[in-house]
Amino acid sequence: MQMITRFDSVEELNAFLKHVGEVRKADSQPLRRGNLEKHVANLLGVCDWNTALGMVSKKEASEPAKCCACKQPLMPNGFCGDTECFHHEWPQAAEKGSDTVYRRMTLPAYFQSDSEVFKAHFDASPYFEYLIKDHHSIAFGIILEIFKQQGSGCCETDDIARSFSDTDELQGYRSFPGYSVIVDAFDHFDKPYTEETGFEVYVETDALARWLKANHEEIFDLLPDEFKDLSED
Numbered sequence: 001m002q003m004i005t006r007f008d009s010v011e012e013l014n015a016f017l018k019h020v021g022e023v024r025k026a027d028s029q030p031l032r033r034g035n036l037e038k039h040v041a042n043l044l045g046v047c048d049w050n051t052a053l054g055m056v057s058k059k060e061a062s063e064p065a066k067c068c069a070c071k072q073p074l075m076p077n078g079f080c081g082d083t084e085c086f087h088h089e090w091p092q093a094a095e096k097g098s099d100t101v102y103r104r105m106t107l108p109a110y111f112q113s114d115s116e117v118f119k120a121h122f123d124a125s126p127y128f129e130y131l132i133k134d135h136h137s138i139a140f141g142i143i144l145e146i147f148k149q150q151g152s153g154c155c156e157t158d159d160i161a162r163s164f165s166d167t168d169e170l171q172g173y174r175s176f177p178g179y180s181v182i183v184d185a186f187d188h189f190d191k192p193y194t195e196e197t198g199f200e201v202y203v204e205t206d207a208l209a210r211w212l213k214a215n216h217e218e219i220f221d222l223l224p225d226e227f228k229d230l231s232e233d
């Protein structure tokens, strides 16, 4: 196998080059930079140093950014994907519990296939961010319908689950807990041998109202008063 595939960053690659250079020196067989690069490229199974650099930097660019605390991949919104890690709730730069930054607000939602094989609690906030940003003209109509249906089992809520499976902008979430169950369910639904393709999605509309008030007040303001009750129960 090509050893080059073991390297995840250019920094690691350069550290290895330096290490080999030091080993050669200690063995009284020092190499000039150009020859050292050629030698290391050989060791790694590629034809030259530039190829090695190119392969590693390409890999580095395609790797998702990692959490500074637990090294798990970050979600596309920049928060840690590990629900146990405090950076799941606070931005990477923030101190735990800091008042100077806003905590991330999740939007609790629930997915269940009719067969009850697939069940997942998930955070629907990435969907609403995407909806409001990329489909601004229809976002309010969809949100209003979700309120009218009290957040349960309508085409509008079904689209929330569907979007995590088939919308490019939300694909970065696919491997995270909750979302991965939904994606697995849709993969399963697509198979010809399943008869079971029904599912339900439920969104907490009280939480949705609070989330809109905090994140998209312009949309919250348009809601009929009956849906604007923010009192905690």
Ligand SMILES: [Zn+2]
Pocket: 067, 068, 069, 070, 071, 072, 080, 081, 082, 085, 086, 087, 088
């Ligand atoms: Zn983390």
